[in-house]
Amino acid sequence: xxxxxxxxxxxxxxxxxxxxxxxxxxxxxxxxxxxxxxxxxxxxxxxxxxxxxxxxxxxxxxxxxxxxxxxxxxxxxxxxxxxxxxxxxxxxxxxxxxxxxxxxxxxxxxxxxxxxxxxxxxxxxxxxxxxxxxxxxxxxxxxxxxxxxxxxxxxxxxxxxxxxxxxxxxxxxxxxxxxxxxxxxxxxxxxxxxxxxxxxxxxxxxxxxxxxxxxxxxxxxxxxxxxxxxxxxxxxxxxxxxxxxxxxxxxxxxxxxxxxxxxxxxxxxxxxxxxxxxxxxxxxxxxxxxxxxxxxxxxxxxxxxxxxxxxxxxxxxxxxxxxxxxxxxxxxxxxxxxxxxxxxxxxxxxxxxxxxxxxxxxxxxxxxxxxxxxxxxxxxxxxxxxxxxxxxxxxxxxxxxxxxxxxxxxxxxxxxx
Amino acid sequence: xxxxxxxxxxxxxxxxxxxxxxxxxxxxxxxxxxxxxxxxxxxxxxxxxxxxxxxxxxxxxxxxxxxxxxxxxxxxxxxxxxxxxxxxxxxxxxxxxxxxxxxxxxxxxxxxxxxxxxxxxxxxxxxxxxxxxxxxxxxxxxxxxxxxxxxxxxxxxxxxxxxxxxxxxxxxxxxxxxxxxxxxxxxxxxxxxxxxxxxxxxxxxxxxxxxxxxxxxxxxxxxxxxxxxxxxxxxxxxxxxxxxxxxxxxxxxxxxxxxxxxxxxxxxxxxxxxxxxxxxxxxxxxxxxxxxxxxxxxxxxxxxxxxxxxxxxxxxxxxxxxxxxxxxxxxxxxxxxxxxxxxxxxxxxxxxxxxxxxxxxxxxxxxxxxxxxxxxxxxxxxxxxxxxxxxxxxxxxxxxxxxxxxxxxxxxxxxxxxxxx
Numbered sequence: 001x002x003x004x005x006x007x008x009x010x011x012x013x014x015x016x017x018x019x020x021x022x023x024x025x026x027x028x029x030x031x032x033x034x035x036x037x038x039x040x041x042x043x044x045x046x047x048x049x050x051x052x053x054x055x056x057x058x059x060x061x062x063x064x065x066x067x068x069x070x071x072x073x074x075x076x077x078x079x080x081x082x083x084x085x086x087x088x089x090x091x092x093x094x095x096x097x098x099x100x101x102x103x104x105x106x107x108x109x110x111x112x113x114x115x116x117x118x119x120x121x122x123x124x125x126x127x128x129x130x131x132x133x134x135x136x137x138x139x140x141x142x143x144x145x146x147x148x149x150x151x152x153x154x155x156x157x158x159x160x161x162x163x164x165x166x167x168x169x170x171x172x173x174x175x176x177x178x179x180x181x182x183x184x185x186x187x188x189x190x191x192x193x194x195x196x197x198x199x200x201x202x203x204x205x206x207x208x209x210x211x212x213x214x215x216x217x218x219x220x221x222x223x224x225x226x227x228x229x230x231x232x233x234x235x236x237x238x239x240x241x242x243x244x245x246x247x248x249x250x251x252x253x254x255x256x257x258x259x260x261x262x263x264x265x266x267x268x269x270x271x272x273x274x275x276x277x278x279x280x281x282x283x284x285x286x287x288x289x290x291x292x293x294x295x296x297x298x299x300x301x302x303x304x305x306x307x308x309x310x311x312x313x314x315x316x317x318x319x320x321x322x323x324x325x326x327x328x329x330x331x332x333x334x335x336x337x338x339x340x341x342x343x344x345x346x347x348x349x350x351x352x353x354x355x356x357x358x359x360x361x362x363x364x365x366x367x368x369x370x371x372x373x374x375x376x377x378x379x380x381x382x383x384x385x386x387x388x389x390x391x392x393x394x395x396x397x398x399x400x401x402x403x404x405x406x407x408x409x410x411x412x413x414x415x416x417x
Numbered sequence: 418x419x420x421x422x423x424x425x426x427x428x429x430x431x432x433x434x435x436x437x438x439x440x441x442x443x444x445x446x447x448x449x450x451x452x453x454x455x456x457x458x459x460x461x462x463x464x465x466x467x468x469x470x471x472x473x474x475x476x477x478x479x480x481x482x483x484x485x486x487x488x489x490x491x492x493x494x495x496x497x498x499x500x501x502x503x504x505x506x507x508x509x510x511x512x513x514x515x516x517x518x519x520x521x522x523x524x525x526x527x528x529x530x531x532x533x534x535x536x537x538x539x540x541x542x543x544x545x546x547x548x549x550x551x552x553x554x555x556x557x558x559x560x561x562x563x564x565x566x567x568x569x570x571x572x573x574x575x576x577x578x579x580x581x582x583x584x585x586x587x588x589x590x591x592x593x594x595x596x597x598x599x600x601x602x603x604x605x606x607x608x609x610x611x612x613x614x615x616x617x618x619x620x621x622x623x624x625x626x627x628x629x630x631x632x633x634x635x636x637x638x639x640x641x642x643x644x645x646x647x648x649x650x651x652x653x654x655x656x657x658x659x660x661x662x663x664x665x666x667x668x669x670x671x672x673x674x675x676x677x678x679x680x681x682x683x684x685x686x687x688x689x690x691x692x693x694x695x696x697x698x699x700x701x702x703x704x705x706x707x708x709x710x711x712x713x714x715x716x717x718x719x720x721x722x723x724x725x726x727x728x729x730x731x732x733x734x735x736x737x738x739x740x741x742x743x744x745x746x747x748x749x750x751x752x753x754x755x756x757x758x759x760x761x762x763x764x765x766x767x768x769x770x771x772x773x774x775x776x777x778x779x780x781x782x783x784x785x786x787x788x789x790x791x792x793x794x795x796x797x798x799x800x801x802x803x804x805x806x807x808x809x810x811x812x813x814x815x816x817x818x819x820x821x822x823x824x825x826x827x828x829x830x831x832x833x834x835x836x837x838x
Contacts, residue, residue, distance in 0.1 A: 089511070090507050090508045090511055090512070090515075091508060092504070092734065093734075102734040102735075103507065103732075103733060103734025104734075105512065105734070123734060128512055128733065131511065131512035131513070132512055132513055132516065
C-alpha cells in the first residue's frame, strides 16, 4: 500500500464481512526516521473510533478487523500523535528560511520490517493527479506528448514536523538535515534552487561542509553564490576549500570582490591562495594545490612516518610524498608503500626515487593532463625555475580535461560512490 | 555592487508582498475597495443607472452590506490564521474542492482581465486610439512592468487616475437628482422578471462582491501581518473599504440614472457612458471619463493576473514570485502570461462590442460568486480553523443571506435564459 490517498476512505469490515465504516485517517508518533502507523481512525455511523493499526488486516480493496468492532478496544491518541490526513496532508512544507513553499499532495507509506511506515511526502504534480484519481490518465497523456510525469517525493527523514502552539503543523526541510547528505548531493540539490535559497543554504551549513559542497557546484554558480554571500561568510568558506579550488573560484570573481575576500581570509590560507592567483588560470600553477606533503631528505623512514602522524595530510595527497632539500628544492619522490616497507633507519634520500617527473608552473594544463594520463600518475609535482617545490597537480584537477565535455560530474561522482 | 544575502532576501520579500502593494500607506480594506472600482464596476453601475434609473439601488445597498459581511470574514480569517483563502481551502477541503474553487477563481478573474482590457480599449478609443494598437501595447507594457520593474510606483500613479471618480459625487450635486425617487429606489425592492434585468442585477451583485476581492483582502491582511489582537482596528478599515465601494457605486448609478435614464440613452459604447459626466464636464466629459476608466482598467489588469497566479500557486504548492523566471516558476509565470494573452486576444476578436463584453464578464463573476461564498462561509464558521474567532450566529445568518441572494439571482438568470423569456 504505497500512498495514503489509496487507502484512505477504504471500507472497513468485520470478520464476518459486515461493513462498519471507512478508514478516515492513520496516526503516527513522529519520532524516528520513518514513523510507523500506530493507529487507525475509523469513520463509523456513530462518529470516529480510534483503533490500533494492528487491529486491521489489509485485504484487497478493504480492511478487515481482526475481531468484531464491539470487542476491539478503543484507543486514546497521545498528544504528540499526528494524524496523517488531518495534520499533514495538504499542508505546506516550508524551507527553514521560508522561501520555497510546496504542498503535501500525498503521503508515501511503505512496509518496512513488517510495519507500515511513513516514508515520504509527495509534493509533485503526480500526487495531485493521484488525489483526483487521474494518475493513470495523466501518465498516459504525458506519454503521448513524449514526457514523463515527474515524481516529487521528499524522503520523510528530511521533513521535520514542528508542532506549534496552536496545534497546527509546520513542515520544514531543515538545512541541518541537508548537511547530513554527501557534499556532491548537496551540490545537486542546491543547483536546482533559486539564487536566494542557495545563498540561505550556504549561510547555514557549517563552513567545512559548505566548502566541500561549493567545490562540487558548477563554476558559474559558484561565482554567483560567493558573490551573493556575506563577505565574512564567503571568506570562511574559501578558507576551508582546497587552495587550488579557492583560487580557481576567486579567479572568476570581479577583482574588487576578490581582493576583499582574500583580505578577510586567515593569513596562512590567504597567502597560499594569493600565490596560486599569480599563475595563469590554465597553467600548471593555476590548477595546482599548494597542500603537499614535502619531507626533508635527512629524515629517516621512521621519523617521516611520525611526521605524517602529526601532519595528518588529506587522504588524496598522501600517496606520493615529496622529498626536498634545505632550500625547498624537489629532490625525489617516495610512495607511501615504499616508505612503510623501508627499514626504519634508512634516510629518505636513500629510499626515494630521484628520477621524479615534474613540470614548471608555467606549463599549460593540457600538457600536464597528457603527462598524467601517459604515465598513469595520481599527481604531478610543480616546481619553479630554481627547482623549488610549489605544489602538485592531482589527477582530479585535470580529469575534466581528459574527458569529453559534460562528463566531469557524472564520472567523478560514480568514482566517489 | 555587492549584493549581500540579506539584501537579496529583503528584496524578495518586498516583491512577494507586492500582491498588496501599497499597504504601507493604506489599509487592506480601503485598497480592496479601490481595486474593486475597475472597468467592470464603472460600466455596470453606469449601465444599471442608465437602463433602470434608481430602481435597482436597493440591490446595491444589499450588495454593499453583503460585501461588508464577507470582507469582514475574509479579513478576520487572514488575521486569525495568517493564511490566504486558497491556502485555507486547500488545507481544509483537499485537492478536489481546491480545483473547483481555483477553477471558479480562474474563470472569474480571467473574465475580469478581459473586462479590464476592454476598459483600456474603450477608454483609448475615446481619444481615437484603435484597439488593435492599444490592447497589445497595454499587454506588453503590463507584462514588462510586472516582470522587470517594481510596479508599485506605477500602481500608485494609476491610483491617482482613479481619483477622477470623485467627478461622480460632484456631478450628483450638479445634476440635482430627484432625491425622493433615489430614496424610494434604495428602500423598495423591485425587479422585473426578464432576462435583461436579471443580467443587470447579477452583474450589479457580481461587480460589488467580486470573488477576486475576497482573495485579495485576505492576502493583504496576511501580507501586512495583522494578527488577531490588531484585528479590531482592521475592522474599521474593512468598513471604510466597503463603504467606499458602495458610495462610489451609489453615485455612479444616481448620476447615470439622472442624466442617461430620462434621455433613454442605452449604454452601448464608452462614449454613451461618458455622457453621464456631461453636466459636470461639458465637452471634457469624454476625457474625464476616459482617464478614470483607463486608470482603473490598467490598474486592475496589472493586479488581477498577478494575484490570481499567486492564489492558484499557493493552493497547489507551486513555486511563485515575480523574481523567479520561467524555468524556476513555470506555472506561476505561465498563468500570469496566459491571463494577459487571453484577455488581449478576446478583446481583439473582430467585431466584439466592448461594453457588452464588460457586462458579461461581471455576470460571470456574479454566477461564480456563490461557489466562493460557500467556501468562505464554511471556513469562517469552522471552529477547527478559526477557534473562538469563528462566525457567531448573527454573522452566519447574514453571510448565508448574502449567499442566498447571490444564488437566487444567478439561478433566476439561468432559469429565465433557459426558459427563453
